[in-house]
Amino acid sequence: MSRLTEKFVQMRALSFLKDYYKEKYELEKVFCKDEVCTTSMKRADGLICFNSKKQKEHTVSIEAKSHKTLRNLITSWNDYKFALHSILPSLVIGFLSLYFFQNMAWYFTALLSIALVLFMTFLISITLMVLESDKYKLIDVVTQIHQYPANEKWIAVSKDSLNLTQKLKHSNFQTKDNFENFVSVCQSQRIGLLIISRRKTEIENEPGFSKGDFLDSYILKNKIKRKINNE
Structure with missing residues (x-):
């Protein structure tokens, strides 16, 4: 059987x-357009x-993906953000430690400070990976959906894409498979997820609601307002 197209x-x-x-x-008037x-x-x-x-x-925005854009569903680490949040606090602690080691010989002070920075970097890195890992993961499709301002955001993916994703090799610090990582990031960023097959559509998780007027971010705003407000 042929795989689902992105248009489908x-x-x-x-x-x-x-x-x-x-x-x-219980709506009567709804604007809906691709x-x-x-x-x-x-x-x-x-x-x-x-x-x-x-x-x-x-407003509700939607981003759709099929097997042809499989790589957009794979998580990668935000190396810059992760390094900044793990190394910077360690350097601050290292500099502060100089005060406590100031009565020692300079080479002992330097050695202990460097050792402390390395140890704290390791400790903070492990803590972030275990407790806050989703905040340091990037997924192209998640970045894309955030470019479309809305009160609620959804990502729709074909089920055959997910089947391929689970088999795809991709380096990661954790042992979770790619699909679990993808779902976890969507949940942490309050993005809804639809799983679409040829016969049915399933809600994997619902989006969070963000209050605000996002309609002005779209060029069809006047047309949309006339349609839903009877103007």
Whole structure:
């Protein structure tokens, strides 16, 4: 059987989420369109907008991925951020330690300070990897969806992409497979995740809600406002 195309995933996600929000908020008027550009000329795969109890002009952005963009689903480490947060505190501690070692010979002071910096860097790195690892992971598709401002954000992926992702070799500090890493990062960043197959669409996790007026970030804002506000 042929794999799902990105266009299929995109349109299925739009249709599913339109019905999902219509039922959830008992809506009559919903704007729903694929390929909507922001004012900074970033193009969302889908945009849904409506008036809800939570937010006037409630916006939902969507990014769709298929097997052809498999690499966009794989986690990698934000080396710069991780190094900054592990080394900088260690250097501060190392400099402060000079005060306590000042009565020693200079070479003992230098040796102990360097040893302390290395030990603290190791300790902080292990702590961050174990307790805060999701904050230091990057996924291209997550970066993309954040380019489309909205009260709620969704990533839709084809199920066959996930099957491939689990088999794909990719270095990581942890033993979790790529799919678990992907889901974990989506959850930590409050992004909804749809798993789409040819026969059904499943919600892996729902997005968090961010209050604010995000509709002005899109070039079709006036058209959308007229549609959902009867203007």
